[in-house]
Amino acid sequence: MSGQIQDKLVVLAAGGTGGHMFPARALGEELLQRGCRVALVTDRRGGGFGDALPQVETHFISATALLGGGVLRKVRGALDLTLGYLQARRLLGRLRPAAAVGFGGYASVPTILAASKLRSRIVLHEQNQVAGRANRLLAGRADAIASSFPQLTGLAEVQQQRVVLTGNPVRADIAAVGEQGYRLPEGSAPFVILVTGGSQGARAFNELLPAAVARLPQEQRVRLKVVQQVRGDDLDSVSARYEESGVRSELQGFFEDMPQRLAAAHLVICRSGASTVTELAAAGRPGLFIPYPFAADDHQTGNARAMADAGGGWLMQQRELSAELLAEKLQSLLEEPKLLEDAASRARAAAVLGAAGRLADLVCDSSSAAERGDAP
Numbered sequence: 001m002s003g004q005i006q007d008k009l010v011v012l013a014a015g016g017t018g019g020h021m022f023p024a025r026a027l028g029e030e031l032l033q034r035g036c037r038v039a040l041v042t043d044r045r046g047g048g049f050g051d052a053l054p055q056v057e058t059h060f061i062s063a064t065a066l067l068g069g070g071v072l073r074k075v076r077g078a079l080d081l082t083l084g085y086l087q088a089r090r091l092l093g094r095l096r097p098a099a100a101v102g103f104g105g106y107a108s109v110p111t112i113l114a115a116s117k118l119r120s121r122i123v124l125h126e127q128n129q130v131a132g133r134a135n136r137l138l139a140g141r142a143d144a145i146a147s148s149f150p151q152l153t154g155l156a157e158v159q160q161q162r163v164v165l166t167g168n169p170v171r172a173d174i175a176a177v178g179e180q181g182y183r184l185p186e187g188s189a190p191f192v193i194l195v196t197g198g199s200q201g202a203r204a205f206n207e208l209l210p211a212a213v214a215r216l217p218q219e220q221r222v223r224l225k226v227v228q229q230v231r232g233d234d235l236d237s238v239s240a241r242y243e244e245s246g247v248r249s250e251l252q253g254f255f256e257d258m259p260q261r262l263a264a265a266h267l268v269i270c271r272s273g274a275s276t277v278t279e280l281a282a283a284g285r286p287g288l289f290i291p292y293p294f295a296a297d298d299h300q301t302g303n304a305r306a307m308a309d310a311g312g313g314w315l316m317q318q319r320e321l322s323a324e325l326l327a328e329k330l331q332s333l334l335e336e337p338k339l340l341e342d343a344a345s346r347a348r349a350a351a352v353l354g355a356a357g358r359l360a361d362l363v364c365d366s367s368s369a370a371e372r373g374d375a376p
Contacts, residue, residue, distance in 0.1 A: 015107025
């Protein structure tokens with residue numbers, strides 16, 4: 001099925017955060033295995049794939065967000081995007097890609113606009129349940145829009161007709177955790193709560209979680225082990241608060257071994273960025289989702305609600321959350337472990353596995369705008 005684009009060039013347009021770069025990398029690996037040539041177009045923040053995919057040639061263009069800041073920043077952003085578009089036109093005019101895949105974020109906009117003008121096949125991949133602003137801007141030019149969730153919101157009705165569920169790629173070692181199944185602790189083994197605050201708003205977790213577990217009954221506290229990412233200078237103070245309440249803890253600024261951490265976890269308390277939600281589903285771990293309240297378009301709430309509606313976890317809004325309410329929720333889950341087992345099973349059932357392959361099928365299997373004879 002991939003013969004239409006096999007041996008031809010596919011350009012990946014991504015930049016900025018790992019949430020955009022990782023699915024781009026996963027698709028790049030899949031396309032290379034299918035015999036395609038792959039190039040990455042990004043901004044300086046994206047940085048490329050490093051040594052992971054040396055076959056992928058990386059090109060940098062100018063791109064700056066138009067949102068936030070004052071008038072001067074917006075003007076500069078518009079000028080940078082215009083420059084990026086001109087750079088992308090010149091680059092793609094030379095490369096002549098058969099397809100271009102945008103992964104959201106402002107860094108993808110110039111390249112996808114340029115590829116559309118050249119009548120390449122355009123595929124957009126949306127990681128979140130709510131379509132991001134860049135993908136909404138580009139959706140009218142897309143031949144197909146790949147969704148990570150069964151329901152993708154934020155698009156016009158005519159654009160919804162081009163949405164295809166592919167899922168969001170996850171690492172193989174994360175998916176392997178789900179294959180191992182979910183088991184509650186037995187005997188004297190601790191009940192492990194994994195807390196990942198992400199890069200945004202982690203300080204709120206540093207204050208909220210120790211206060212909540214301190215309110216649990218003594219018989220529940222002695223069973224707990226909290227494994228938590230603690231950013232900034234709060235590590236010593238957070239550790240002291242857990243020690244005061246008699247709760248075992250293991251705190252680090254960043255976990256390099258997330259698959260192992262997920263495998264050992266019985267409950268995950270986390271934000272609800274696209275990668276986080278996708279990984280929890282693939283790992284089959286119940287999540288208590290506290291969306292970052294300042295995320296663009298409140299997309300984290302959409303992600304968390306999708307998983308909660310599937311039965312794979314629970315949504316609690318930070319603006320309405322207190323240590324008392326969180327303690328009540330934790331106590332109820334500890335008292336009714338069947339709820340956790342059911343949520344773990346439902347989370348795994350909600351996972352859309354094989355996303356990189358599905359996305360590659362979408363890129364390769366259909367004709368480009370040029371092949372269909374559509375107007376540019």
